[in-house]
Amino acid sequence: MRQFAELVQTLGTSTKTNEKLDALSEYFSTANDKDKVWVIAIFSGRRPKRAVNSTQLWTWCNELAQLPGWLFEECYHAVGDLAETIALLLPEAIPSDASYPLHYYLETLISIEKQDEAIRKAFILRSWQTMTQPERFVFNKLITGNFRIGVSQNSMVNALAKTVKLDPSVIAHRISGNWDPMATSFADLLSENTLTKDYSKPYPFYLAYAIEDDVNSLGEPVEWQAEWKWDGIRGQMIKRNGELFVWSRGEDLMTDKFPEYHALRNHLPNGVVLDGEILVAQNSSSSQRGDEVFPLPFALLQTRIGRKNVTKKQLTEAPVSFCAYDLLEYEGNDMRETFLIERRVLLEKIVKSINHPALLLSPLIPFSTWEELANLRSQSRNMGSEGIMLKRKDSIYQVGRKRGDWWKWKIDPLVIDAVMIYAQKGHGRRSSLYTDYTFAVKDGDKLVGFTKAYSGLTDKEFAQVDQFVKRNSLEKFGPVRTVKPELVFEIAFEGIAASNRHKSGVALRFPRINRWRKDKTVNEINTIDDLKKMLELYGK
Amino acid sequence: MPLIEFSDKGLYCRAGGFYIDPWKPVDKAIITHAHSDHARWGSKYYLCHAQCKPLLQMRLGENNYQAVEWEEKIFVNGVQVSLHPAGHMIGSSQIRIEVNGEVWVVSGDYKIEDDGLSGKFEPVKCNTFITESTFGLPIYNWKPQIEIFQNIRDWVCRNKELGKTSVFIAYSLGKAQRLLQCLPEIGLPIYVHGAIWNAHQAIVSSGFQLPDVKRITYETPKGSYLENIVIAPPGTEGSAWMKRFYPYAVGICSGWMQVRGTVRRKNADAGFALSDHADWKGLLQTVTETTAEKVYVTHGYQAVFSRYLNEIGIAAAEVKTEFGNEEEENSAAVAEAQETIDNNQ
Numbered sequence: 001m002r003q004f005a006e007l008v009q010t011l012g013t014s015t016k017t018n019e020k021l022d023a024l025s026e027y028f029s030t031a032n033d034k035d036k037v038w039v040i041a042i043f044s045g046r047r048p049k050r051a052v053n054s055t056q057l058w059t060w061c062n063e064l065a066q067l068p069g070w071l072f073e074e075c076y077h078a079v080g081d082l083a084e085t086i087a088l089l090l091p092e093a094i095p096s097d098a099s100y101p102l103h104y105y106l107e108t109l110i111s112i113e114k115q116d117e118a119i120r121k122a123f124i125l126r127s128w129q130t131m132t133q134p135e136r137f138v139f140n141k142l143i144t145g146n147f148r149i150g151v152s153q154n155s156m157v158n159a160l161a162k163t164v165k166l167d168p169s170v171i172a173h174r175i176s177g178n179w180d181p182m183a184t185s186f187a188d189l190l191s192e193n194t195l196t197k198d199y200s201k202p203y204p205f206y207l208a209y210a211i212e213d214d215v216n217s218l219g220e221p222v223e224w225q226a227e228w229k230w231d232g233i234r235g236q237m238i239k240r241n242g243e244l245f246v247w248s249r250g251e252d253l254m255t256d257k258f259p260e261y262h263a264l265r266n267h268l269p270n271g272v273v274l275d276g277e278i279l280v281a282q283n284s285s286s287s288q289r290g291d292e293v294f295p296l297p298f299a300l301l302q303t304r305i306g307r308k309n310v311t312k313k314q315l316t317e318a319p320v321s322f323c324a325y326d327l328l329e330y331e332g333n334d335m336r337e338t339f340l341i342e343r344r345v346l347l348e349k350i351v352k353s354i355n356h357p358a359l360l361l362s363p364l365i366p367f368s369t370w371e372e373l374a375n376l377r378s379q380s381r382n383m384g385s386e387g388i389m390l391k392r393k394d395s396i397y398q399v400g401r402k403r404g405d406w407w408k409w410k411i412d413p414l415v416i417d418a419v420m421i422y423a424q425k426g427h428g429r430r431s432s433l434y435t436d437y438t439f440a441v442k443d444g445d446k447l448v449g450f451t452k453a454y455s456g457l458t459d460k461e462f463a464q465v466d467q468f469v470k471r472n473s474l475e476k477f478g479p480v481r482t483v484k485p486e487l488v489f490e491i492a493f494e495g496i497a498a499s500n501r502h503k504s505g506v507a508l509r510f511p512r513i514n515r516w517r518k519d520k521t522v523n524e525i526n527t528i529d530d531l532k533k534m535l536e537l538y539g540k
Numbered sequence: 541m542p543l544i545e546f547s548d549k550g551l552y553c554r555a556g557g558f559y560i561d562p563w564k565p566v567d568k569a570i571i572t573h574a575h576s577d578h579a580r581w582g583s584k585y586y587l588c589h590a591q592c593k594p595l596l597q598m599r600l601g602e603n604n605y606q607a608v609e610w611e612e613k614i615f616v617n618g619v620q621v622s623l624h625p626a627g628h629m630i631g632s633s634q635i636r637i638e639v640n641g642e643v644w645v646v647s648g649d650y651k652i653e654d655d656g657l658s659g660k661f662e663p664v665k666c667n668t669f670i671t672e673s674t675f676g677l678p679i680y681n682w683k684p685q686i687e688i689f690q691n692i693r694d695w696v697c698r699n700k701e702l703g704k705t706s707v708f709i710a711y712s713l714g715k716a717q718r719l720l721q722c723l724p725e726i727g728l729p730i731y732v733h734g735a736i737w738n739a740h741q742a743i744v745s746s747g748f749q750l751p752d753v754k755r756i757t758y759e760t761p762k763g764s765y766l767e768n769i770v771i772a773p774p775g776t777e778g779s780a781w782m783k784r785f786y787p788y789a790v791g792i793c794s795g796w797m798q799v800r801g802t803v804r805r806k807n808a809d810a811g812f813a814l815s816d817h818a819d820w821k822g823l824l825q826t827v828t829e830t831t832a833e834k835v836y837v838t839h840g841y842q843a844v845f846s847r848y849l850n851e852i853g854i855a856a857a858e859v860k861t862e863f864g865n866e867e868e869e870n871s872a873a874v875a876e877a878q879e880t881i882d883n884n885q
Contacts, residue, residue: 012800015807067678068851074844075679080801088679088798137800432802459805 002099003031004039005134008141011151020151024159033186034103040189041181043156045251047142048181051109052120054082054144060121061086064128077479080427083140087133096130105139107182154400164190169204169399176251177201199240202247203273203328203336204399208389208406215370215409218390225340225393226365226373228385229408230323231298231495231509232279233305237261237322239268240332246322248278258320259310260358267354271332274347275397276324280304281360293323293360295384297539298509299497324351325362325389328397336397343397380411381538386494387411413492414534415514416441417525419485421449423469434469434481435462437513439491441504443528447485450504450531451493456513465516485522490514496531496539504528506535543637543644544670546836546859551646551670553637556619558587560635560646563862570621572648573632574599574713577863587616589623592631594746595713598738610659626650627661628816629714630743636664644668645830649863651815652822653685655718663829671827672863673840674817675795682795682819688812689722695791695810696726700767705788707770709777709808712736714816715793716771717743717750723769724751731756731765733772756784777806795819827854839863 010023028036041047062072067089079085105127112120124143128136157175161168174190178200211218218224234249244265246255255261258278280300281293300318304310327347328335335343344364351361365388367373377388387410395405418439426435436454440447457465465487472484495509545552550562558568565582572578574595579586581600588596590607597605608614610633613622623633628649635646643666650672654660682688696706710716712735723730730753732740737755744750754760756770765785776782777790792808795815803811817840818826827835827849835856837846842858849856 013803013809013811015809065678068848071678071844071848074841075677078677079679079799084800085679088681427801432799433805 001135004102005138008138021159025163028163036186037181038103044153048110051113065089083144086140087137172204172399200245202236206398207401208408211407211409225391227362227389229387229389230277231386232277235278237274239272260320273329274324275326276322279323280318281321297497321360323360323362339394341393415492419522420487424480434466441526451508451511453511453513488517488520496535556616589631589633594742598742624664625659627658646670651818668834669830669832670836673837673842673845676841676845678820680819688814699789705765705785707788707790709792712773713739720751728768730769735773
């Protein structure tokens with residue numbers, strides 16, 4: 001555990017990618033095999049289930065530290081991370097020379113998951129009492145959740161590739177899909193043979209960068225294929241061995257969440273893997289042609305995510321389809337090395353032969369000049385799309401985010417000028433700075449809050465706003481400060497939908513601060529009517 | 541009538557007709573220590589500790605200063621005043637005031653651990669204690685200086701192995717001198733920013749022994765920093781001035797570095813929780829040892845610390861002051877000066 005805590009410390013504070021890679025490679029060449037498997041699991045989002053919840057953790061910490069609850073909360077707001085707060089508050093440990101390995105803690109946590117609370121508590125307290133402060137931090141972090149500590153899955157894959165001398169794309173594929181860190185050995189995980197056993201295993205996704213230059217620099221339009229860029233969840237649909245699996249890009253198995261797809265199990269041939277978008281689309285029976293796609297706002301899809309049991313009402317109001325745009329496996333063969341244009345022919349053949357409302361084909365946009373495409377792009381929003389995807393017709397399907405063959409060409413975001421009315425301290429690297437803001441537009445003489453935004457300012461600007469908040473707080477509600485409505489910001493967002501959960505009646509998609517309008521006063525901001533107009537135009 | 545009132549100019553002793561660390565110009569000021577949020581310009585008379593005087597001269601220029609030793613009793617308008625070591629920085633003092641057997645103590649900034657430079661902190665028994673609370677949360681508990689110093693030296697050696705310069709960010713007055721207690725043992729040359737050089741000279745000329753340092757100027761050849769040590773004040777991080785040290789690693793020395801988020805936000809390669817303020821346990825221990833019946837809590841986590849004191853049966857109230865902004869002011873001033881220098885180049 002000590003070695004892992006050191007690794008996390010280095011990854012968390014290092015500001016250079018190369019140092020992080022070196023630290024990971026060092027770990028992969030020196031740690032024991034079982035720990036390595038767990039590190040791969042953790043950094044690819046395969047954390048074990050919570051054996052204890054956050055409330056239990058902090059209650060036990062308070063018992064040991066003998067602090068009142070309110071004081072713990074104050075500390076939490078100053079630190080901005082529960083695992084770290086607890087590590088800082090626990091009384092000094094009894095120093096122990098022996099450090100148990102990482103896998104011991106993780107596997108014990110799994111084994112006691114269903115046991116009595118007393119047993120789980122005893123294990124947590126015993127562990128705390130023999131750990132150094134950095135070990136306690138990572139231990140708590142493993143229990144409480146998202147292990148975001150400044151390293152991407154990509155860096156982990158690259159470091160591992162370097163250590164075991166395999167190509168990163170091979171590693172990415174081998175560690176994808178369904179595997180149990182407790183039952184998988186390091187050698188098995190990286191061996192070729194495991195692929196045949198796991199029918200659910202997805203391919204690593206190929207991701208596009210946003211195009212920065214003029215599209216004209218891409219060369220001849222005839223070499224490129226254009227599609228609408230959909231705002232759903234990127235997904236992979238797999239039919240193998242008579243079974244159907246649907247993965248999200250976050251590598252969550254989502255098959256059971258979308259019963260609409262279950263019928264496809266009988267229609268799709270075996271040995272087929274499709275890449276596409278999970279979308280709420282208008283029932284295509286209302287449109288005459290099967291290949292037309294009219295997606296509804298992302299907000300509707302959100303009503304379906306995170307729900308285990310889907311009601312009939314939801315199925316009618318927010319029916320989910322899979323909008324396919326690529327074919328990765330056909331007749332059991334990996335198709336990723338063939339050209340896109342050939343994959344597309346096969347894809348169209350499959351989707352058309354099935355002709356089922358749950359499986360749509362992402363249509364191609366015909367165009368002959370870049371100007372023509374630019375005009376079409378400006379209508380993206382009317383198509384329910386957020387821009388255009390450009391893919392080279394002779395591109396192979398690569399691994400991860402790569403430049404060159406695939407580009408996303410998004411439309412400019414919607415923007416609105418708003419005033420900051422509430423501020424709250426941030427988390428992680430922004431703890432103790434006021435960086436989470438709520439914004440309002442005008443409603444007659446009043447202000448009405450309509451969105452929060454957390455990003456888009458530079459560190460320097462955040463520091464300035466933080467100073468403003470500290471000097472201009474009006475009231476205090478727990479961690480939230482109401483602030484004198486004075487600072488005006490341009491808020492950018494990708495979409496807008498009606499919402500009865502928000503006072504303003506609207507919910508925004510991906511809101512962020514576009515820029516600080518120091519040139520504007522609160523009298524010059526937009527109004528609730530402006531928002532409603534946008535909703536009318538783009539939110540239906 | 542309380543011995544000290546909280547006025548808009550600062551802590552005011554009506555009976556003695558003086559202020560303690562006033563933030564506006566007054567006739568008579570008693571100064572706890574030379575940091576900019578406690579010692580401000582414009583007063584007609586300053587009373588301070590003998591070691592504090594040269595630092596005030598450096599910061600505020602020539603003024604009417606009276607210097608006293610610790611525990612030396614003096615009378616101001618019939619009020620008995622004495623200064624007691626606060627352990628915060630060179631010449632830092634707590635101010636004890638006594639009238640008719642009633643005793644009030646103003647802590648200024650203080651730390652419990654003897655850093656070997658600032659004088660050993662002594663709790664002073666009193667009826668009313670006015671305490672700082674910069675680190676008044678239980679997450680702030682310092683490791684012993686000896687342990688932190690070892691971590692610092694290990695870090696410098698590791699940087700050297702990697703072919704990097706070690707750049708420390710430390711307050712020019714206080715933290716920089718404290719670092720000089722730790723670094724010479726490694727045996728590498730130490731280069732300092734002009735602001736630290738000035739403080740260094742003022743302290744040395746008042747008779748203190750400090751290790752040798754070299755001033756960083758535009759004449760210093762760029763190669764001389766490599767694998768050696770640099771100390772710079774807050775505000776220089778990420779500035780163009782830093783480029784000359786490349787390749788380097790930045791280590792920030794401050795109590796705030798106790799929290800990972802702060803280290804990451806400051807983009808530091810290392811954070812050392814080396815503080816000149818009392819930690820949570822130090823604050824509690826001091827409040828208890830003063831045996832004060834009433835505690836006023838100022839700059840820092842005053843709401844939290846006073847609430848906690850009340851809950852454990854010590855009558856306490858929070859007081860708003862204008863102390864505790866030094867870090868920001870200082871770094872802003874340095875950054876500004878830096879920009880001017882850079883623009884003129």
